[in-house]
Amino acid sequence: MGLNLRFSLIYSSYVLVCFLFVGSSTATYISDDMSGSHVSVGRSLLQTRKSSECSVNFELLDYSDLINQCKGPRYLPNQCCPAFKKFACPYSKEINDLNTYCASTMFSCINLYGKYPPGLFASLCPEGKEGLDCTNFTPTDITSDLNGSPHVVR
Numbered sequence: 001m002g003l004n005l006r007f008s009l010i011y012s013s014y015v016l017v018c019f020l021f022v023g024s025s026t027a028t029y030i031s032d033d034m035s036g037s038h039v040s041v042g043r044s045l046l047q048t049r050k051s052s053e054c055s056v057n058f059e060l061l062d063y064s065d066l067i068n069q070c071k072g073p074r075y076l077p078n079q080c081c082p083a084f085k086k087f088a089c090p091y092s093k094e095i096n097d098l099n100t101y102c103a104s105t106m107f108s109c110i111n112l113y114g115k116y117p118p119g120l121f122a123s124l125c126p127e128g129k130e131g132l133d134c135t136n137f138t139p140t141d142i143t144s145d146l147n148g149s150p151h152v153v154r
Contacts, residue, residue: 054102056094063087063113070114081125089134 066087070080087110088095094102111118127133 089137
């Protein structure tokens with residue numbers, strides 16, 4: 001009987017210590033799910049980052065030069081990268097504007113019309129931390145109307 005009483009006291013003490021330990025540790029933390037901070041931060045970032053429309057209508061541009069020069073299944077960098085620069089560099093200002101959807105729209109259209117795998121040009125044509133270098137690019141193949149908008153040739 002003495003053994004059962006000793007076991008009961010040890011077990012009860014152990015359970016009490018566990019409850020005290022668990023109770024004190026959970027009171028000092030608040031779950032992200034409870035605070036809801038991850039939802040509001042995400043929405044806030046999306047709303048402030050993408051505030052204006054793209055000034056270039058990438059859905060209507062002519063992708064034929066890019067598609068004709070960059071063909072799969074073996075996408076060769078010496079053919080694909082110059083063709084991509086020829087297409088993208090005239091719009092580098094718009095593509096680099098993080099307040100618009102220009103970059104994502106352009107890449108969606110390139111992947112759709114050219115049937116390219118996502119991320120092809122990013123992995124095929126890395127030039128450095130800043131991305132493609134368009135400083136020496138001269139847009140000779142693009143003509144503009146009086147409003148500065150590129151002519152669409154499809």
